[in-house]
Amino acid sequence: MTDELAEIVTGLSAPQKTISPKYFYDETGSQLFEAITALPEYYLTDTELDIMERHVDEMADLVGKEASLIEFGSGSSMKTRLLLEHLHAPAVYVPVDISEELLLSSQRRLKKDFPDIEVLPVVADFTHEFDLPEPRTMPRRNIVYFPGSTIGNFEYEDAIELLRVMHHEAGSDGALLIGVDLQKDPAIIDAAYNDSAGLTARFNLNMLVHLNSEFGADFDVGAFSHRATYKPGEGRVVIELVSAREQVVTLGGTRIPFAKHETIITEYSHKYTLDGFAAMAGAAGFRVERTWIDSRRWFSVQYCVRETR
Numbered sequence: 001m002t003d004e005l006a007e008i009v010t011g012l013s014a015p016q017k018t019i020s021p022k023y024f025y026d027e028t029g030s031q032l033f034e035a036i037t038a039l040p041e042y043y044l045t046d047t048e049l050d051i052m053e054r055h056v057d058e059m060a061d062l063v064g065k066e067a068s069l070i071e072f073g074s075g076s077s078m079k080t081r082l083l084l085e086h087l088h089a090p091a092v093y094v095p096v097d098i099s100e101e102l103l104l105s106s107q108r109r110l111k112k113d114f115p116d117i118e119v120l121p122v123v124a125d126f127t128h129e130f131d132l133p134e135p136r137t138m139p140r141r142n143i144v145y146f147p148g149s150t151i152g153n154f155e156y157e158d159a160i161e162l163l164r165v166m167h168h169e170a171g172s173d174g175a176l177l178i179g180v181d182l183q184k185d186p187a188i189i190d191a192a193y194n195d196s197a198g199l200t201a202r203f204n205l206n207m208l209v210h211l212n213s214e215f216g217a218d219f220d221v222g223a224f225s226h227r228a229t230y231k232p233g234e235g236r237v238v239i240e241l242v243s244a245r246e247q248v249v250t251l252g253g254t255r256i257p258f259a260k261h262e263t264i265i266t267e268y269s270h271k272y273t274l275d276g277f278a279a280m281a282g283a284a285g286f287r288v289e290r291t292w293i294d295s296r297r298w299f300s301v302q303y304c305v306r307e308t309r
Contacts, residue, residue, distance in 0.1 A: 001252050001253075004215070005215055005251070005252045006252075007020065008020075008023070008211065008215065008251065008252075009251055009252050009254050009256075012249075012251065012256045012264065013254070013256060016263075016265065017256075017258075017262065017263065017264040017265070018264065018265045018266075019207060019211075019264055019265075019266050021153050021266060021267040022098060022125075023207050023210055023211060024203065024204075024206070024207050024210070024266070024267075025099060025102075026206070026209075026210040026213070026214065027101075028206050028209070028210075029203060029206050029207065029210060030099075030102065032199060032202055032203040032206060033203060035199050036195070036199050036200055036203060039195050039197060039199060041191040041192050041195045041196070042192050042195065043188065043192060043298055043299070044148065044149060044179075044181060044192065044299060045148070047294050047296075047298050047299040048079065048147060048148065048149075048179050048299050048301060049078065049079060049082070050294060051292050051293070051294055051299065051300075051301050052079055052082050052083070052301065053082065054292075055292045055301070056082055056083060056086045057086060058290075058292075059083070059086070059177060059292075059301075059303065060083070060086040060087050060088060061088075062175070062289075062290060062303055063087055063088070063143050063175070063177070064088065064140065064141065065088040065089050065140065066088070066089050066090070066091045066137065066139055066140045067087065067090055067091060067139055067140060067141050067142070067143050068090070068091050068092050068093075068094060068132075068135065068139035068141070068142045068143065069083065069084070069087065069090055069092070069093045069094065069143050069145055070094045070096065070132070070142055070143065070144050070145065070169055070170075071093070071094070071095045071096065071144075071145045071146070071147075072096055072126040072144060072145070072146045072150075072166065073096070073097055073126065073146070073148075073150055079147045079148075080093075080095075080110075080145070080147070081110075081113070083145065083177075084110075084114055084117060090117055091118070091135055091137040091138065091139035091140070092117070092118045092119070092120055092133075092135035092136075092137065092139060093110065093114075093117055093118070093119050093120070094119075094120050094121070094122055094132060094133065095107070095110075095119070095121050095122070096121075096122045096124055096126045096130065097121075097122075097123070097124075097126075098123065098124065098125050098126075099123075100123045103121040103122075103123060104121065106121070107119050107121050118135050118136055118137070120133040120135060126162075126165065127158075127161070127162055127165065128165065129165055129168050129169070130169070132169065141171075141173045141174055141175070142169065142170045142171045142174040142175075143170070143174065143175050143176070143177060144166045144169055144170050144174065144175070144176045144177070144178075145176075145177050145178075146166065146176065146177070146178045146179065147177075147178070147179040147301075148179050149179045149180055149181035149269075149299070150179075151163070151178060151179075151180065151270075152180075152181055152236070152268070152269045152270035152271065152272070153267055153268060153269060153270075154268070154270075155268060155270075156270075156280070159270070159280060160280055160283050160284050161284075163176075163280065163281060163283075163284030163285075163286060164284045164285065166284070166286075167284050167285040167286060167306055170306045171306075172306075173306070174306045175289075175303060175304060175305050175306060176281075176286055176302075176303070176304040176305075176306070177301065177302075177303055177304075178301070178302050178304065179299070179300070179301055179302075180272055180277050180299070180300045180301070180302055181269070181270075181271050181272065181298075181299055181300075182271060182272060182273070182274070182293070182297060182298055182299060182300055183232075183235055183271045183272065183273055184271070184296075184297070184298050186230050186232055188298070189230045189237060189271065190228075190230050193228035193230070193237050193239065193269070194228050200226065200228065201225075201226035204226040204228075204239060204241060204266055204267075205221055205224060205225075205226060205241065207241070207266055208221045208224060208241070209221055211251070215251060215252065216251070216252070217249060217250065217251040218249060218250050218251075219249050220247065223243065223244045223245055223247055224241045224242060224243055224244065224264075225241070225242045225244060226239075226240075226241065226242075227239070227240045227241075227242050227263070228240070235270055235271050235272065235273075235276070236268050236269060236270040236271065237267075237268065237269040237271075238265060238268060239265070239266050239267040239268070239269065240263040240264060240265050240266065241263065241264040241266055242261060242262075242263050243258040243259065243260060243261065243262045243263070243264075244260070245260050246258065246259055246260050274291065274300065277300075277302070281302075281304050285306060285307050286304035286305065286306060286307065287304060287305050287307050288302050288303070288304050289303050289304065289305045290302070290303040291303075
């Protein structure tokens with residue numbers, strides 16, 4: 001049994017079943033997520049992009065000349081392209097992702113559009129420390145870039161551990177530029193994860209399709225439904241798959257029973273206060289130096305400097 005398969009079986013065998021959100025992203029999952037970001041209910045992408053467009057020159061000045069831009073989770077390159085267009089002679093762009101296919105596709109597009117910027121993709125699980133490639137031009141400093149409020153997908157201690165990985169990869173005099181979703185009217189958040197087009201439901205259920213095709217599971221996808229619930233007291237959305245009946249799923253030779261209405265947690269999406277995120281970043285060795293917020297105060301982009309630990 002591979003490490004990935006063992007991880008999935010362990011999560012599904014726990015009292016509260018879980019699957020890591022990284023298994024959302026097969027080819028179909030990636031396409032569905034791109035479609036979700038264009039939905040009117042999904043405020044995160046447009047709001048963050050608006051912040052970037054209005055303040056990207058200031059961000060570029062803070063980053064400085066000849067920096068290395070290290071993006072955790074390459075995904076859509078729209079915001080990355082905007083940043084690369086405004087950075088001052090960046091030394092290298094290093095996209096990091098677990099999907100080699102996605103990385104190579106992104107690399108080809110970016111090399112065509114930015115021929116003067118060296119692009120060195122790294123296939124890695126960015127939740128753990130990894131080796132950075134050696135660029136042709138030695139960067140003056142490293143900037144870790146983590147857009148989209150993906151940090152919110154991690155539980156509190158796991159988020160701090162990920163920020164510590166970023167602290168390590170940033171190196172001496174490095175910094176972090178990160179998207180952070182903010183707490184707001186619960187109705188706005190609820191609509192973003194329960195869209196009227198049903199794309200988020202399809203995205204969530206496609207995880208089971210992915211597990212069937214990639215790992216030989218036998219999920220009956222039609223026997224599960226999507227549920228996303230915002231819990232203001234916890235400051236997070238809990239995204240689940242709900243079993244419609246008693247059933248048994250086989251995965252890696254392991255039989256996994258489900259009770260009717262039993263759930264699999266596939267993702268959390270934490271929403272932060274500014275003080276709450278600053279405290280979490282501080283626990284990982286970063287200090288928030290600059291914060292940009294949209295006029296509705298729904299979303300933030302934060303520039304965090306690396307402090308000596």
